[in-house]
Structures are given as C-alpha cells and as structure tokens.
Amino acid sequence: MRHDRRARRAVWIAVGVAAGAALLAAAGSPAGAEDEVDSVTIHLREYRFDPSEIRLTVGRDSELIVINNGTVPHEFVTEALQDLAVDVEIAGVRAETLGVAELEIPPKARAVVRFTPERAGEFSFACRALRPTDHHRQGMRGRLLIREP
Template sequence: MRNSTPMEVTVMRKGLPVILAAVLILLLPWSAGGATVQKLTLTMRDFKYTPAKVNLQVGVPAEITLINRGKVAHEFMIYDMPRQMSAMMMGHEWAEKTNYFRGHAVTVEGGKTNMRGQDLFEIIVSPGKTTTVKFTPARAGTFEFGCMIKGHYEAGQKGTLTIR
C-alpha cells in the first residue's frame, strides 16, 4: 500500500468539491425541467371564482387548488367556451359533452367527483373545504369554467381558462 504525501491529500480535498459542484451544475437544468408544475389557486365564493381568468401551458403538468370560502357547495367544470349563448342556456348536458377532461388522466384529491364512464366532468367542493385537481393540459384554446348549480352560473360564477 502506498502512502500519500501531504501534497496529494490536499489536492484531493480541494479537487473533489470542485468536481462535485461541476456535476451538480450540469445536472441542475435536467432536474428542474422535470419538476415544473403549474400551480394555481381558485377561490370559490358565493357566487364567483377568484381569479376569474387563468392561464396554463399545454404539455406542462398543472395543479389547481379549489378553495370553497362560500356558505354553500360549488361545482367546478371546464368546458368549451360557449359561442352564442351562455353555458347555462346551452345546458348542463352540453357542458358535460364539451368537458375539457374527456379522455384525459385527472387526479382529484378531496371533493366529490362526478364521472361519465372513465371521464371526470365535475367536481363539487363543500363549504370550507379544499380540493386539488392534477392533470396535464393536452389541448390549447380558450375554455370556460363554471358552477352549474342552479342560480350560481347566472349569478356570475364562471371564469375563463386560456391554455397556450
């Protein structure tokens, strides 16, 4: 076994941290890109969402936290933007058919979900409760989100989601 001289030990002690730092700097962009999640919070009140306009990027995982600060339950649905009439005039069935989550993997933590087959179409959040919706936007466009409980949409509980 060979004995290290004091000079060799000093070089190794000083060189190792430099090498480790270089490796971390090279790996940092790779790890940060994989960890990106778009997070936004929507507060539900009687009878509105705050904020009422939100933006997401297509292909980047999203996490929407719904907080119900109202006195009654509220729904959260995302559907195609109504063209000539309000979504409520088009009907709950129309909102279900144009549901943004159709055919997409969605995870919901908390709240009550209503499904049509494998597809999530609405989330109901009780007063004082919080629900988290996780998905990766796959389709760009401008969509509406709203609460279709009788009287809520008409009172203004709707918003716009733009996905680019």
C-alpha cells in the first residue's frame, strides 16, 4: 500500500511538471551557455544535507544536483524555485516547468534542477518526509543564499 501511495505521488509530481512545461514553452529554456553555469552538488543523507548552505548569484544560470545517498526517500523543498522557469530531471525523466516547490528523490537516485535566480534573498530548504521519523525535526534543513552580482 505504501508503495502504491509513493507511485501515485510520483505520478502527480510528474503530471505537475509536465503541465508547467506548456507554460514555459513560450518563455524559452532557463539554461544558458554550458560554461557559465553555477553548479552545486547536494548530498542527502539520513537527516542532513551536505552542504547545508548554498550560495548562488542573481542572473547566473544555476544547477543543483541533488543526490539521495540515504536509504529512505528524501525531499528537497524550497520556496526559492516556486516562481521561476525550471528544468528538472529525476530518474531520467526531464521536464521544463514554471515553478517547483518540492522534489521527492528515491534512495540512491538524483535530481538535477536548472534555473536562473531572479531575486536576491535568503531561502530555506528542507526535507519534509515523515518516515521513518520527521526528517525536518531531525535537522534536515539548510539555507540558500542568493546574492546580487
């Protein structure tokens, strides 16, 4: 039963990403020149992000490579990506969409998120998974700092 719920959730996330692709088609891709991308790899382990602080720059193409090195599913939840053109790839499925609030990454899988920050600020990110325990309460959270150029 738990597997069915996870599968349904993954389908709904994929449907949401695909639906946003139509909105993004008119705006174009967020990715620019390959050599001009700020790339950060984030490792998810049981109850922590490594690194737990990420620094990016407004207007620079950015790439977050989120790797779940843990044994349970983890989430990457942040308000920083909610209103941006985003290119997301999870488990070999790629989609362009407008805004992403939450990514669920299965154990030993990875997600690649490409976007261009549009405003400076400090944003939190966290894992809101509740099984086998509340990951956020266990300390699985961090900061995304976006600064002006």
